[in-house]
Amino acid sequence: LLQIGGIFPLTGVLAEFGEPSQKGAELAIKDLTEAGFQVEMTSRDSGSDPTESVTAASQLVSEKNAQVILTASGSETIPVAEQVTIPNQVLQISYAAVSPTVSVLPADDGHDLLFRTNVPGTAQGIVLAKTAIDKGYKKLAILYVDDALGQGTSQIFTDNFENWGGQVVAAVKHSTQVQTTYVDELTQAAVDGAEALIVISFPQHIIVFLQEAMAGQFFENFLFIMAQQTETVTNAMGSMLEGVCGTAPAVVFTDSLEKFNVRYQAEYGTLSSPIAGNAYDAVVVSTLAAYVVQAKSETLTPITIRDQLREVAGAPGERVESQIDELKRARELLQAGKPINYNGAYTDVDLDEKGDVSAPIDVWCIKNGQMVTENTFMPNNFEVVGQAGMFFDGTKDFVRSQESPLGNLVADVMLAGAKASDNTVAASFINAGSLRNSIGEGEVTHSELLMVLPLLEI
Known part of the structure; x- marks a missing residue:
């Protein structure tokens, strides 16, 4: 038994x-x-x-x-x-x-x-960092619950966001106990031109400090990492959440x-x-x-x-x-x-060498009062596929004003892709889309390549 x-x-x-x-x-x-x-x-x-x-x-x-x-x-x-x-x-x-x-x-x-x-929070931290970069944020603050979830996921987000050219200007923790006010924490976070607040917390905390953040005009923009998809926050906050985005494990x-x-x-x-x-x-x-x-x-x-x-x-x-x-x-x-x-109810329960399961990660936004999925990242998006010896800046102001290492890299990849099918090709324009993301120095994941638009069809 x-x-x-x-x-x-x-x-x-x-x-x-x-x-x-x-x-x-x-x-x-x-x-x-x-x-x-x-x-x-x-x-x-x-x-x-x-x-x-x-x-x-x-x-x-x-x-x-x-x-x-x-x-x-x-x-x-x-x-x-x-x-x-x-x-x-x-x-x-x-x-x-x-x-x-x-x-x-x-x-x-x-x-x-x-x-x-x-699903572990590692993938969510990476995806939210990508989402923040894709939305054009350069300076962000983080408010996180002071436990293993908040500490670990905050660090994952910071490492990836800053590796891709962003800056975390403040990372402020709060108690695991629900407080009556979070004004002190919000004041510490709203510094140095922070354009949005990254929220890594639980619903009962969020309901309190999100209302204070909006009422006190500490922040207007928010991005969430959610341990589980829940309607508690949306039910409590109503129309105040319109336009807010975040990540959560996808329901397949x-x-x-x-x-x-x-x-x-x-x-x-x-x-x-x-x-x-x-x-x-x-x-x-x-x-x-x-x-x-x-x-x-x-x-x-x-x-x-x-x-x-x-x-x-x-x-x-x-x-x-x-x-x-x-x-x-x-x-x-x-x-x-x-x-x-x-094959389990919500994941396939294929336990890897670390004892973890994997699943797609949704990027969701509140539109017309409903949580809708904007994008979904598959588990293989987080596989390391190579190394970058430098930071490849893909920001619009940089790549549109001068010849850039990332532009040259994309051109080389386009040409290599074309030569794979016809070795006589001298130049290739596979995708007319603009560059929309940087590639950080160090390990390069599949998701980084997917987020550089012209590489999408290679």
Whole structure:
């Protein structure tokens, strides 16, 4: 019997995410049980607090012999990993930790016990930096929550924005506790000609300081990084958010997601959410891995479960989706010794060497009161494809007034692309679009090349 300990933020600043995540996990337990798997889950409230999360995890491991611990945000996930799961060699899966630190947590080095089923914030930081450059911003300020999410994602944004020629004039942190006013923080951020405010925070904080930022005319323009798509802020702020843009993990509509949505609504009478799907997937993938261990007549331990985690949710293997009948089929396939590839509700749950999943990132904007997607970046956009020995300035004022290294680079690439099909070509004009983005010194990602418009069709 697999014992799972589920820690959910049912109270505190993250409470709006607690109930749907717990419901998603409980639905997975119900579906798996009906499909013939033996699994139980004991739940605890984290209070949206790192200390309470550690206490809850310790109790679940010592009193309930939990072999898998589920955790929420990075501020809860990291201390639980450092103080409880890794020292006790217990498998941990987060369904909501966005912090980039989770991918490279020193405490997990050599252990490989920390995983997550939600998309890390690293890609969002890169995409928002690209979006800011594309919108013409040169000077920005950041207001971020002082936890693992805010600290890590703020740094990712700053590194990329400044690498592409922008300047972060202020990076101001605020407490994880909701304050009655953020005037001091806004005053610190509104300096040195900051053209917009980058917001890396949670809905309950944002509702307070965004109204103050607008009413006090600290900022007129805002860009958001959102851990999960949520309507809390838009419902509270209404028309004041018109024109605001940001990033969030994309919701890719697959057969697996459709089946999960139907099942969730039938069970609870409400629509599902990404965090509910991520919690569901965390329970399912750990249970499938545990079943492989048992099918091989091996001893069921957190380590043996960990060793099968990537095997049940990645190629090769027969595709299995999030539905009771599909889970029954998965059990039959595993019992017969055949590989499976579980495709989750909101991501494919293909866990990489860091224990992360990937998914597209949406750039959204509020238009006519609705959140609409302006652009979507695919996971391979963030692959490093080369090195740049210098900063290639692609700003309009620079490239339109003189011969530029970036212009020469694009011309060379156009010619090389044409020569690949006809070696007699002497000059090539493949795309008449103008340069619209810089390429920073150092590692060059696929997204950087895609954002330099004339390279788009190469």
